[in-house]
Amino acid sequence: MTSDIAAILAIDGIATGAVYALVAIGTVLIFTVTRVIFIPFGDIAAFTALTLAALDAKRFPGTGALVVILACLATLIEIVSLMRAGELRLLPRALFFYLALPLAVVGLAWVTMRADPPLAVRLVLALMLITPIAPLLDRIVFRPIADGTVLLLLTVSVALHFALVGLGLLFFGPEGVRTEPLTSLSTEFAGVLVSGQTMLIVIAALVFSGLLYLFFDFTLVGKSLRATAVNRTGSRLMGIRPARAGTIAYLLGSLMAGVSGILIAPVNTVFYDSGFLIGLKAFVGAIVGGMTSYPGAAIGAVGVGILESFASFESSALKDVIVFSLLIPILIWRSLASLHSEEEIEE
Amino acid sequence: MTRFQIQLVSMVALACLAVAPFVLSPFSITLMNYIGIYSLVAIGLALLTGVGGIVSFGQAAFVGVAAYATAWVSALNGYSPWLGLLFGVALTCCVASILGVVTLRLQGHFLSLSTVAWGLAIGFLFGNVEGLGRFNGISSIPPISIGSFALVSSAQIYFLIWGIVAAVLLLGYNLLDSRLGRAMRALRGGNTLVESLGINAFRIKLVTFVIAAFLASLSGWLYAHMSRFISPGPFDAGMGIEYLMMSMVGGAGSLLGGVVGAAVVTLLKNSVQDYLPLIAKGASGQLEIVAFSALFILFLQWARQGIVPFVARFLPKIKRERPEPAAPLPRRAQPAPGELLLKVDGAERRFGGLVAVNNVSFEVRSGEILAVIGPNGAGKSTMFNCLTGALRVNKGEIVFAGRPITRDPQSRIAKAGIARTFQHVKLRPRMSLLENVMLGTYARTSTGLFASAFRLNQREEASARHEALTQLERVGLGEKPFELAGNLPLGNQRILEIARALAADPALLVLDEPAAGLRRQEKLRLAELLRSLRSDHLTILIVEHDMEFVMSLVDRIVVLDFGSKLCEGAPAAIRSDERVQEAYLGGVA
Numbered sequence: 001m002t003s004d005i006a007a008i009l010a011i012d013g014i015a016t017g018a019v020y021a022l023v024a025i026g027t028v029l030i031f032t033v034t035r036v037i038f039i040p041f042g043d044i045a046a047f048t049a050l051t052l053a054a055l056d057a058k059r060f061p062g063t064g065a066l067v068v069i070l071a072c073l074a075t076l077i078e079i080v081s082l083m084r085a086g087e088l089r090l091l092p093r094a095l096f097f098y099l100a101l102p103l104a105v106v107g108l109a110w111v112t113m114r115a116d117p118p119l120a121v122r123l124v125l126a127l128m129l130i131t132p133i134a135p136l137l138d139r140i141v142f143r144p145i146a147d148g149t150v151l152l153l154l155t156v157s158v159a160l161h162f163a164l165v166g167l168g169l170l171f172f173g174p175e176g177v178r179t180e181p182l183t184s185l186s187t188e189f190a191g192v193l194v195s196g197q198t199m200l201i202v203i204a205a206l207v208f209s210g211l212l213y214l215f216f217d218f219t220l221v222g223k224s225l226r227a228t229a230v231n232r233t234g235s236r237l238m239g240i241r242p243a244r245a246g247t248i249a250y251l252l253g254s255l256m257a258g259v260s261g262i263l264i265a266p267v268n269t270v271f272y273d274s275g276f277l278i279g280l281k282a283f284v285g286a287i288v289g290g291m292t293s294y295p296g297a298a299i300g301a302v303g304v305g306i307l308e309s310f311a312s313f314e315s316s317a318l319k320d321v322i323v324f325s326l327l328i329p330i331l332i333w334r335s336l337a338s339l340h341s342e343e344e345i346e347e
Numbered sequence: 348m349t350r351f352q353i354q355l356v357s358m359v360a361l362a363c364l365a366v367a368p369f370v371l372s373p374f375s376i377t378l379m380n381y382i383g384i385y386s387l388v389a390i391g392l393a394l395l396t397g398v399g400g401i402v403s404f405g406q407a408a409f410v411g412v413a414a415y416a417t418a419w420v421s422a423l424n425g426y427s428p429w430l431g432l433l434f435g436v437a438l439t440c441c442v443a444s445i446l447g448v449v450t451l452r453l454q455g456h457f458l459s460l461s462t463v464a465w466g467l468a469i470g471f472l473f474g475n476v477e478g479l480g481r482f483n484g485i486s487s488i489p490p491i492s493i494g495s496f497a498l499v500s501s502a503q504i505y506f507l508i509w510g511i512v513a514a515v516l517l518l519g520y521n522l523l524d525s526r527l528g529r530a531m532r533a534l535r536g537g538n539t540l541v542e543s544l545g546i547n548a549f550r551i552k553l554v555t556f557v558i559a560a561f562l563a564s565l566s567g568w569l570y571a572h573m574s575r576f577i578s579p580g581p582f583d584a585g586m587g588i589e590y591l592m593m594s595m596v597g598g599a600g601s602l603l604g605g606v607v608g609a610a611v612v613t614l615l616k617n618s619v620q621d622y623l624p625l626i627a628k629g630a631s632g633q634l635e636i637v638a639f640s641a642l643f644i645l646f647l648q649w650a651r652q653g654i655v656p657f658v659a660r661f662l663p664k665i666k667r668e669r670p671e672p673a674a675p676l677p678r679r680a681q682p683a684p685g686e687l688l689l690k691v692d693g694a695e696r697r698f699g700g701l702v703a704v705n706n707v708s709f710e711v712r713s714g715e716i717l718a719v720i721g722p723n724g725a726g727k728s729t730m731f732n733c734l735t736g737a738l739r740v741n742k743g744e745i746v747f748a749g750r751p752i753t754r755d756p757q758s759r760i761a762k763a764g765i766a767r768t769f770q771h772v773k774l775r776p777r778m779s780l781l782e783n784v785m786l787g788t789y790a791r792t793s794t795g796l797f798a799s800a801f802r803l804n805q806r807e808e809a810s811a812r813h814e815a816l817t818q819l820e821r822v823g824l825g826e827k828p829f830e831l832a833g834n835l836p837l838g839n840q841r842i843l844e845i846a847r848a849l850a851a852d853p854a855l856l857v858l859d860e861p862a863a864g865l866r867r868q869e870k871l872r873l874a875e876l877l878r879s880l881r882s883d884h885l886t887i888l889i890v891e892h893d894m895e896f897v898m899s900l901v902d903r904i905v906v907l908d909f910g911s912k913l914c915e916g917a918p919a920a921i922r923s924d925e926r927v928q929e930a931y932l933g934g935v936a
Contacts, residue, residue: 037456144648151402155595156647158404158463158588170634185884259452277738280467317475320467327464328449331457 009309015198015267017305020206022260024289024301025209026253031291032229034242035140036153041257042279043164044134048272051167052126053177060113063129064106070136071102071273076157077140077189080172102132110275119182127258134254140149143243161276168272179265201263204344208256209298211237213253226247266267281308284327290334300330352712364509364616368502377501378617383508383611384569389605390515391562396591398602398731399555400535401451402459404587405466409560411473413439413567413581418577419479422488428572429491436564439899441562442469446686447553470895474478484578489574511565512606518800519602523801525808526785526792531555533775533786539737542757543766545790546852554796592643607654615642667829670781670816673809676791678852679764681884682748684714688855688886689734693743696729703729704740705910711855711905715885718878718897721907728770729889730770731859735767738762749855760791766822766853768844770860776833779845780824783832784815787850812821818846822876834880838869842876849880857888863894874900894931898922906930 023041047063054061075098082090092312109125141160145152182195216222227235228245229315236242264270264278285304289296306322312319350700350902362861368376389404395401416438422924450461474482484573491507498504508736522528530551533541541548571577578587589612597608598840619635624849650657682688686896696704704726707847711717721727733848736757752760761767774783788811794804819825822842832843858877862870870893875927877887877900891897896903906919914921921927 037460056594107923141644141648151459152647152651154459154646155402155591159592159640159643159647162585162588163637163644164639166634166640170637258522280463281432283462321471321475324468324471325465329460331453331461331464334457 001200004166005313009313011194011198013306014302015201015284015305016264016309018201018304019264019303020228020278020282021090021287021298022256022263023263023278024285024297025212025294026256027279027286028291028294029212029225029256030253030290030299031227031286034142034146034153034246035150036137036138037150037153037157037283037291038250038253039133039157039166039279039283040275041134041253041263042185042277042282043161043168043275044130044254045261045264045278046132046270046272046275047168047172048126048130048258049179049265049274050172050177050272052122052262052265053179053270054115055122055125056179058113058116060110061126061129062173063108063126063133064188066128066134066167066171067106068100070140071339072132074136074139075099077144090221093221097277098136102136105129111276119180121201123262126262127255130258130261131251131254134257138246142246143268146242146246161279165273165276172272174272175270177265177268177311178269181266182262185306190304195241197266198261200295201267204259204263205298206219208259209294212252212256212294221248224298281305281323284323285328287334288328353665360761361513364513365506368505373501376505377623377882378613379575380501380505380508382606382613383505383512384573385593385609386512386606387515387562387566387569387592388511389597390519390588390602390607392590392594393558393563393597393599393602393605394519394531395555395559396594397598397604398528398531399552400691401468401552401556401848402591403462403556404459404584404591405462406559406590407582407584407587408466409439409443409563410567410570410586411469411579412442413564414571414577414582415473415485415567417568417571418485418488418529419520419573422485424479424491425491425800425897428516428568428880430567430572435568436561439442439560439567440557444553445555447556450553451549451556464583470579470583470587472878473582481577483578488571488575488577489525490575491748498572501573508569510571510575514526514915515562515565516602516606516779518731522796522800523557523602525802526789526794526811527554527796528718529585529778529782529786530789532778532782536773536775539757540709540769541763542733543769543773544786544800544847545758545761547758548779588643589639592639592646592698592817596646598642598655598657601653603648604653604655611654615639632634652686652717659907669828670812671809673813674806676788676810676814676852678806679854682713682854682886684884686713687711688748689888690711690744690746691730691734691743693772694730694733694740694745695742696733696738696740699754702910704733704907705927707907707910707912709905709915711886711888713854713886714881714884716881716889716900718889718891718901719907720739720891720904721913722892724909725773725907725930726910727890727892727907729910731857734857734888735765761851764852764854766846766848766855766859767857768841768859770863772837772840772844774832774840774843774847778832780819780832780835781812781828782817784846784850785811787818787847788814790851813897815846815850818849819843819848823872838865838872841865841869841873846878849885855884855886857867857890860888860892862891862893870896917921 023045026041027038031034051061051063055149075095077092078098079091082088082094096286105128108130112121112125137160141156145156182200187194204206216226224235225248226246227240228242232242275335281304282301285301286297286299288303307326309324311322313327367379388410391405391636392406395403414437417428420426420431421428446465450458453461471480471875480487490499491504492498498507498876523532531548533544534548534551550729569909583700586804593608593612594605596611597604597606611907616639619638686770687710692708695702707730719730729738732738736755740753744751747763747765751761751764792807792811794807796805815826816828817827822845824843824846832840835843861873874896880887889901891899901918903916904918905915906921906927913926913930
């Protein structure tokens with residue numbers, strides 16, 4: 001391996017890693033606020049790419065139908081749980097958030113589609129269509145078991161991922177997509193040609209991590225989210241509703257996943273099931289940060305990207321084997337590093 | 348239900364299984380075969396996840412290792428499938444042992460995540476290794492033959508599959524009702540509990556993990572020689588979660604639940620395959636996984652308990668006989684009264700900048716009751732944890748019965764003769780009083796894995812059972828030995844913990860705040876019990892902050908305040924000590 005190749009591989013790895021980093025930060029965000037290890041974030045990223053590709057091809061993406069179905073389901077569940085709690089006076093609010101808002105988003109996308117919008121608008125549309133999915137899934141799947149053990153939530157999360165892969169095939173079809181690069185610029189960096197897309201990925205990752213940092217440290221909502229992460233009961237006593245904090249976390253997380261999906265679509269061909277590996281590799285990165293640290297997660301994810309890039313140069317068939325085998329030593333290191341009190345498993 | 352009735356039901360079930368291939372259609376027999384093969388993995392998971400509390404997403408990889416191993420031996424190299432069985436089982440158990448040694452010290456969800464990791468890594472390996480057919484798989488695998496009789500048709504291999512399932516169930520239930528099985532069932536109570544009983548928790552976890560992998564390897568061997576063709580598909584991550592689903596649907600923790608779960612999931616999948624195309628033409632494959640995952644999620648949300656435990660509630664209770672008298676278990680040599688038993692010398696424990704225990708020294712002599720008291724935050728619990736090995740001291744030495752135990756792990760300290768109870772009661776609520784106390788006898792007994800599974804050491808088991816009953820009677824809980832521990836009120840749970848500790852035949856009994864949360868009458872009963880134990884020459888160390896409880900009971904008191912020893916002496920002297928009054932009540936004006 002010459003230094004030229006090494007440099008190319010490194011830059012390639014950093015770009016991939018930056019994409020993973022966005023998803024990893026979302027994963028950490030959800031885990032700290034809700035204790036759910038949300039494996040399906042990768043699917044959200046893949047679905048964003050597929051949505052954007054459909055919009056580019058002037059087709060209305062399957063995401064619309066998916067959001068409508070999930071919204072109806074979530075509304076139904078919310079109504080039933082409100083009726084059980086005898087709180088039907090909250091019904092208009094529930095109808096607004098769980099039904100009207102998602103449907104309005106889909107409707108808006110539908111109308112705008114007709115006008116053959118430019119790329120920037122299509123990007124916004126794709127993100128708008130994708131963001132309701134995770135919060136709706138949260139309402140349908142995780143809210144009823146919000147107090148379960150981390151393990152139960154993890155098991156449910158893995159099952160949810162498989163459901164989403166099936167839905168992905170149903171709504172997007174088996175074809176892989178590759179969207180147009182967002183920019184055709186390129187520049188020379190340390191003697192290696194770096195494409196504008198790569199630059200864009202790294203810049204986007206930095207900008208979004210920075211925004212998240214500002215959000216957490218300088219806004220009240222961000223602080224309430226941090227409070228929920230530290231202590232659910234305590235923050236509930238302070239008037240923060242964990243359910244609302246969870247919804248905000250899912251919204252933010254899916255926004256990050258959506259951005260990473262848009263960024264990766266021009267670089268890699270994305271299929272309906274590409275999300276699993278994106279999500280899991282991001283997750284490996286998140287574990288490097290102990291599932292609690294955002295910078296740790298980002299650094300870990302970039303590390304995974306670089307490792308993958310070099311591994312695929314050595315043996316493209318075994319690159320995934322290498323990446324996942326590496327997870328075990330990382331887990332051991334993390335488990336040793338975090339001396340947490342053991343929890344008894346529920347009977 | 349009596350034992351005889353259970354045997355009768357099992358016999359009828361076996362007879363039904365034996366006639367099934369003569370009345371069922373070939374398709375149904377094939378379905379039954381798949382159920383049997385999946386059952387083996389699900390039974391292993393019931394042990395691992397349900398009993399041991401280790402959630403594994405990776406069992407499909409073990410099935411795959413054995414299936415590929417036997418295919419490699421028989422199809423690619425032309426040896427007998429029986430050699431394939433040997434090789435497959437050995438390889439799977441080796442892989443499982445290595446993975447287990449590396450990962451089983453991980454805690455909680457970290458451990459489960461590692462199963463995702465190696466499950467995926469091994470799964471990817473099957474499709475990418477040259478020589479294993481890559482994604483095309485391996486075909487023309489020979490059938491299993493017994494002598495010269497080849498098991499080709501599904502009705503022929505049926506008997507082998509279900510014979511193995513029946514044997515596994517029998518041995519599995521034997522195992523669970525043994526010394527080792529009780530240790531496995533204690534795993535869910537947390538490492539501290541298990542170790543405090545003198546059980547090496549890691550070893551028990553490893554054994555459980557390898558047993559589950561062994562069952563998966565049997566399944567893989569049968570699968571390869573039944574379908575005669577293998578490809579990476581049936582061993583991927585999706586199948587891993589399907590196995591988990593089977594064991595959870597059937598009822599995690601119930602071996603029979605593994606079979607029921609495998610049957611329900613397989614039949615459901617089959618009917619979903621039949622009906623989904625009617626609803627959505629051309630999309631059935633995708634909908635199948637969606638419907639399946641949705642059902643699983645609904646199940647986890649609403650009926651986590653599973654089918655078998657749910658049904659079992661409506662069945663008549665199993666009647667059990669009170670244990671018969673049996674030969675006593677061997678006892679340890681007890682120290683002579685008045686002899687130095689425990690010596691804590693200059694113990695210091697720091698948490699970062701906080702010195703929780705600062706240069707504390709005291710001695711416990713055989714036959715006395717010593718109390719370590721102090722106001723909240725005095726360092727009592729830290730001192731207690733250092734004594735029992737849950738924490739290590741940073742400085743100083745602890746010597747028990749003439750041997751330093753400063754660096755020993757918890758289970759070694761427990762074996763040396765220090766038995767403990769917990770401030771927050773740690774019992775196994777779904778085990779009977781008798782079984783909870785039998786857990787205490789673990790370190791005094793020696794039955795191993797094979798003797799447990801084949802019921803070869805019934806004499807020792809009877810002795811342990813008798814010993815447990817004796818201790819229950821000693822503390823006054825001998826009336827209903829088959830009651831579940833979770834049904835007892837808190838006071839009696841504390842006393843049950845003491846019975847469990849006594850069953851270990853300790854030289855020193857250490858009690859962590861035994862009076863906390865008890866009502867007055869319960870406290871009096873507890874004090875009475877402790878006095879009667881002292882009159883049996885048992886040495887007792889109590890860590891407590893209830894002054895009243897301690898004063899009337901103990902021989903000597905050590906007072907801690909802000910991590911340091913304030914004073915030491917007889918109860919009357921401590922009561923009148925000004926420093927103690929100041930520590931408890933604040934400064935005397």
